[in-house]
Amino acid sequence: MIRAWVRILAVAGMVGSLAGCTSVAYYAESLNGHMNIMAARRDVGKLIDDPSTSPVLRSRLETARSIRQFAIDELALPDNDSYRDYVDVGRDYVTLAVYAVPEFALAPHVWCFAVFGCVPYKGHFSKAAAVAEAAELRRQGFDVHVSGVVAYSTLGWSSDPLLNTMLGDDEAYLAGTVFHELAHQRVYIEGDTPFNEAFAVAVETTGVEKWLGTAGNRAGLRRYEAGRKRQADFLALVARTREELDRIYRSAEPVERKRAAKAAAIERLRERYRSMRDRHWGGYRGYDGWFETPINNAKLAATAVYSDRVPAFLRLFELCSGDYPRFYEAVRRIGSVDRADRVRALETARTCG
Secondary structure (H helix, E strand, O other): OOOOOOOOOOOOOOHOOOOOOOOOOHHHHHHHHHHHHHHEEEHHHHHOOOOOOOOOHHHHHHHHHHHHHHHHHHOOOOOOOOOEEEOOOOOOOEEEEEEEOOOOOOOOEEEEEEEEOEOEEEOOOOOOHHHHHHHHHHHOEEEEEEEEEEOOOOOOOOOOOEHHHHOOOOOHHHHHHHHHHHHHHHHHOOOHHHHHHHHHHHHHHHHHHHHHOOOOOOOHHHHHHHHHHHHHHHHHHHHHHHHHHHOOOOOOOOOHHHHHHHHHHHHHHHHHEEEEEEEOOOOOOOOOOHHHHHOOOOHHHHHHHOOOHHHHHHHHHHHHHOOOOHHOOOOOOHEEEEEEHHHHHOOOOOOOO
16 A cells, blocks of 8 residues: 655744744644654563563564665665654554645645755644644645655654554565654755655665565565566556646646546546456556545645656665665755756766766
8 A cells, every 4th residue: 555654843942933934833743743753662572571561562562673774775875763762642643744735736735844844745643733724725625635744754854763654464565654754854855846756766676675685585585576566557657647637737728627637537547456456466446545535636636746756756765775875865965956956966976976
């Protein structure tokens, strides 16, 4: 299934330097939610040694601890206190991300925050606040999508803990989440979410493949590669529909015709998915939930944020011969280019240096 990660924009001391476009109430909610999680942290090593810890949780924490060390030793990711504590947040998501896009557009609405810059979503710890935000945006005429988020990063401003939302039966999922979030601590370009997310997905993907390969887990690697292939197929479907919608939105047709054409394009997306699932995926139904819930511009944009530039980063990783420190330096160098030229610099890179 698709995963979405959102960077929750709250750290201690931030409230004193608010950006004018974000309310004091929102920062207070974010800060309170984050600090509640920080206060509930328990040391992973102590939990593993505690005889009262359930065998299932102990096993998963042991795996998480080995993944954390692998991230340092093999992926050159930060050696700090992040992901060395554990918190059970009592639900299957830690925050809710709200995305909003105009009815006849593809570019998402952005929110701007102190320190972190502007991003195409707004994260809420409070379900009530997320629901209220979504309702207000719909009232303003936006397409809105609200997504549960399993992990977040404070970009090294505080020690991010492991969460129950990150643990599950799929160890590759856990490894990918840890690698992804730590990648944001390694390189983060303010105000360029597509760049940051695609970079982190590249680290996640190559890191999981390396982790599974090093462990000799051939069956796990085959499952992971099959999952990546299905995800690539899914993203291609979404990209095709976004292209169709772009033509519709740019047309001079009246609003009602655009609305009908939009609905028809989304229905074609569902039909193509069902055909691909049944004819090429052997009936694999892992994406059914995504297609069975409402699809709109915001939902499509939320998917595109994390995927559009991943191939370019993977190509750059290959140009760097799989050397993570060189790759990070190359990404940082490209990230320092003026934003108007950044995508071109990434996509036309011919060497790592």
